[in-house]
Amino acid sequence: xxxxFIIDKLYKAFDQxxxxxxxxxxxxxxxxxxxxxxxxxxxxKNDENMNFNFLTDLCGIHYPDRxxxxxxxxxxxxxxxxxRIRIKTFVxxxxxxxxxxxxxxxxxxxxERETFDFYGIIFEGHPNLKRILNVEYMDFFPxxxxxxxxxxTREDKDDRYFGR
Amino acid sequence: xxxxxxxxxxxxxxxxxxxxxxxxxxxxxxxxxxxxxxxAEQTIGYIHRAFEKIAEHRPFYQITPxxxxxxxxxxxxxxxxxxxxxxxxxxxxxxxxxxxxxxxxMELARITDHLVCNSVIGVDSGALTGFIYVFQEREKVYExxxxxxxxxxxxxxxxxxxxxxDLSLKAVKKIREFLDHLPKVLHEFEKxxxxxxxxxxxxxxxxxxSGERALxxxxxxxxxxxxxxDYDVRVMTPYSSYDDFEFIIPVGTQGDTYxxxxxxQQEIWESVKLVRNALENLPEGxxxxxxxxxYLPPKEAVYSKMEALIWHFKxxxxxxxxxxxxxxxxVEGGNGELGFYLVSDGGRTPFRLHFRRPGFIYYxxxxxxxxxxxxxxxxxxxxxxxxxxxxxxx
Numbered sequence: 001x002x003x004x005f006i007i008d009k010l011y012k013a014f015d016q017x018x019x020x021x022x023x024x025x026x027x028x029x030x031x032x033x034x035x036x037x038x039x040x041x042x043x044x045k046n047d048e049n050m051n052f053n054f055l056t057d058l059c060g061i062h063y064p065d066r067x068x069x070x071x072x073x074x075x076x077x078x079x080x081x082x083x084r085i086r087i088k089t090f091v092x093x094x095x096x097x098x099x100x101x102x103x104x105x106x107x108x109x110x111x112e113r114e115t116f117d118f119y120g121i122i123f124e125g126h127p128n129l130k131r132i133l134n135v136e137y138m139d140f141f142p143x144x145x146x147x148x149x150x151x152x153t154r155e156d157k158d159d160r161y162f163g164r
Numbered sequence: 165x166x167x168x169x170x171x172x173x174x175x176x177x178x179x180x181x182x183x184x185x186x187x188x189x190x191x192x193x194x195x196x197x198x199x200x201x202x203x204a205e206q207t208i209g210y211i212h213r214a215f216e217k218i219a220e221h222r223p224f225y226q227i228t229p230x231x232x233x234x235x236x237x238x239x240x241x242x243x244x245x246x247x248x249x250x251x252x253x254x255x256x257x258x259x260x261x262x263x264x265x266x267x268x269x270m271e272l273a274r275i276t277d278h279l280v281c282n283s284v285i286g287v288d289s290g291a292l293t294g295f296i297y298v299f300q301e302r303e304k305v306y307e308x309x310x311x312x313x314x315x316x317x318x319x320x321x322x323x324x325x326x327x328x329x330d331l332s333l334k335a336v337k338k339i340r341e342f343l344d345h346l347p348k349v350l351h352e353f354e355k356x357x358x359x360x361x362x363x364x365x366x367x368x369x370x371x372x373x374s375g376e377r378a379l380x381x382x383x384x385x386x387x388x389x390x391x392x393x394d395y396d397v398r399v400m401t402p403y404s405s406y407d408d409f410e411f412i413i414p415v416g417t418q419g420d421t422y423x424x425x426x427x428x429q430q431e432i433w434e435s436v437k438l439v440r441n442a443l444e445n446l447p448e449g450x451x452x453x454x455x456x457x458x459y460l461p462p463k464e465a466v467y468s469k470m471e472a473l474i475w476h477f478k479x480x481x482x483x484x485x486x487x488x489x490x491x492x493x494x495v496e497g498g499n500g501e502l503g504f505y506l507v508s509d510g511g512r513t514p515f516r517l518h519f520r521r522p523g524f525i526y527y528x529x530x531x532x533x534x535x536x537x538x539x540x541x542x543x544x545x546x547x548x549x550x551x552x553x554x555x556x557x558x
Contacts, residue, residue, distance in 0.1 A: 026252065026491050054379060057492070057503055059518040073505065075492060075520075079379075079393075082400050086492070107382025110528045118216070133209035133557060142217055149221050 001083045003028050009049065014040055027075070029086040037072070037089040038099040044076055044085065045104055052076035052085060055101070058111035060119035061088075064145045070096045070121055091121065100126040118143035174202060177539075181210055185543045187284060188553035192530075192542075199538045204531040208524075212557040219517040223482050224250050225324055225458065227517070232318035234521060235555040237280050238273035238498035239319045240309065245495035248403060249504040250324045252491045254455065261449035262326045263405035267442045268339065269312065269321060270404070270495075271435040275346070276302045277498030278386070278428040278435075281550040285425055286357055288547045289366040294356050301349050304342045311335040325459040326452030336443070343440055350432060358429070367422040371533045371545030378419060381532075382525040385500025387549055390427045391419030397496040404495075409441055421541075421548040428550075457484040482512035499523050499550050523555040 003023060010030065011018060017040070020031040032040050044052040057075040068090035076085050089098060100123040101108045112123040113132040120141035123129055131138065140147055180191040189210040195203040215230045222230070231242035244266050251258060258266075279302050283295040306316045312335050313321040313328075322328070357363045373383070378391040388395055396413045398406040414430035416423030452459055456475045465472035478484050488510040494503035503520030526549065533549075534542040 025489060026493075055382060056494075056501065057505060057518065057520040059505060061507065061516050073518075075503075075505070079395055079400075084492070105382065106377075106380045107525050107528065110524065114524075133212040135209075142214065143220075149217055 001078065001081045006050070006083075006085065009047070010040070010043075013043055025086075027084045027086045029088065031088045031090065034089045034091050034098055037074075037087065038101060038104075040087060041074060041076070041101050042104055044087075050078070051080060052078045052083075054079050055105040055107050055111075056084070058101075058108055058115065060115040060121055060143065062119060062144050066090070067092075069093055070119055070144075072098055072115060072121060074101070096121045097124055098122070099124045102126055117141070120144070172197060179539075179542070181207070185288060186546060188551065188556075190546075190551065190553065190556075194539070194542070196539065199540075201534050201537055201539065201542055204534060204542070206527070206530060208527070209557055211553050215519065215558045216517060219514055221513055223479075223512050224486070224514070225460070225479070227514070228322075229318065229320050231519075232320055233554050234519060234558060235277070235498055235502070235523065235552045236317060237550075237552055238270075238277035239317065240269045240273040240321045241277075241495060241497050242502060243319060243321045244270055244404070245493065245497070245502050246504060247322055247324050248495065249491060249493040249506050250458070251453075252493050253487060253489055253506060253508060254458070255487070256325065256453055256455055258326065258404070258453060259449045260405060260408075260447040261451060262453070264442045264446050265327060265331055265451065266322070266404045267406065267409070268331075268439050268446075269309075271438045271442070272305050272308060272339070272342075274435045274498055275432050275439075276305045277550070278432050281498075281547070282357075282425055282428050282432075283353070284547045285367070285421065285544065286363070288544050289363055291357060291360075291363065294353050298349060298353055301342070301346055304338070304345070308335060308338045308342065311338060323452065323459055325455040326450070328452075328460075330451040331446075339439065339443060343436060343443075346436060350429075350436075354429060358426070364422060367425060367544060367548070368420060369418070370421040370537065370541045371548065372418050372420040373529060373533050374419060377529070377532070378526075381529040383500065383529070384522050384526070385496065385498070386427045386431060387419075387424055387526055388500065389413065390416035390423035392417050397494050397501050401494070403493070408445075409438055411438055421544050424548045484512075486510055486512070494520065497522060499552070499555065500526065519558055521555045521558055523551050524558070527551050527556060 017033040017036045022029040044050045054077040056077045059073050061071040063069050071088055071090045074087040115121050116129055117131040117134050175196045177194045177196055180186050181189050191207040193205045219227050228243050231246045232239040234242050279298045283298045286294040309319050310316050313319045373391055375391040375393045378388050392415055394413045394415050411434045414427050416427050461472035461475050466476045486508050490507040492505045494501045500522030505518040506514055507516040509515040534545050
């Protein structure tokens, strides 16, 4: 399956909603507007020519300096033709909402819970959206960049030369 | 504790978090009707160590010890998978010698991983003998690891760009001895369990999943292949020169505990073949690449040569140049597709690193697989899925 074929088909179906396309990295990547991400993934899975029937990975990402700082990254795999694709979508800090893909892939259930747990991204329509790896009474989302790895009030350690 | 639902009285049972039969820290809250399982709810995260957060604060070479602790039954695969991810980001290609050395170590790791899983299925169905017997072989592989990397369980094996030293003669000798001895032990282990009436009755039809459901649940590795789908990362997207070798991908049909056992058992035989082939055809050449910005120079050189000292300083203090970009690299881990999604912004540490842990993804299907079965079958299903707590909780 050629990249150009996927690009053509996707642009034909979702022209307005594809914000960016990237062929330079190892996997063909698209940035999609957040309201249609479910439709795009559903199209990629169910269209008989696309057939991306395996959700390899789903995770969050946080770019604090961008207008839309929180992102969700999906890796899909067409197992019959061995083609991978990467779909990204970005949302705001105040309304971090993306619709769930658990209706398409059962495997998305825990991966979305993990993303919610670490980034606070709310997956609308998820059957059981609660924290999974961290304790339930935690009141912050630890993988967001503003949360330091160590207790920020510590004074006995100077990490200036070793940290980021 | 009992609940009354639809005129029937159900029992709620806490299986875990610490229970001798779960081989790790997992909690399952089971709803039982007598001995039959009506529903299960899992709680995970008991050994969550925030590896993804820690990784955002560690230079690339210091992330290897974190990967050790994912699936600690086969740490070399995790280590090498991580090195290859960084090499992919750098755009360097390893030599055949490095590739073959990696195959030898990764396949040895796969053998130990599968040996642990399969012998534990035996233990949970009441046959402790096989477990003790094959653990002697696992010990031999650990001695090989020790010879190669200096460590046994959490190996921190290899470096970005190759290995810290070549395969020693002693290591080669140990590998050969292991390869000569293992088949005998494996045959005996199979004689004990594979056609054993009690074992077959306890495992056939227990915890089944169809190929379609398994794919939908994101299964990979032996558990997916037991359900009849022949997806193997080593063949699908060959890395580390796996395409130089011929091996069979064993598949099952029912996706039950017995099929998972048989698939793993057959994979051990294939791995033995792979290790032997790689060792016999091990090409000459360097055991590491020339990537001075990542590969620490030898200690003697650091003490005597200016350039080596500078590189050593630069690597340790993190003044090296890392390309900007993002990569996804996956290897066939002991339990399935172990993926690394790495985003680099050119800084000293990854901007974002996500581990695709196969165990985390397929363990979700556990309630569906045990529903309707009895409690003792649930234990067997869990051990045959090979859920490793370190991989689950990252």
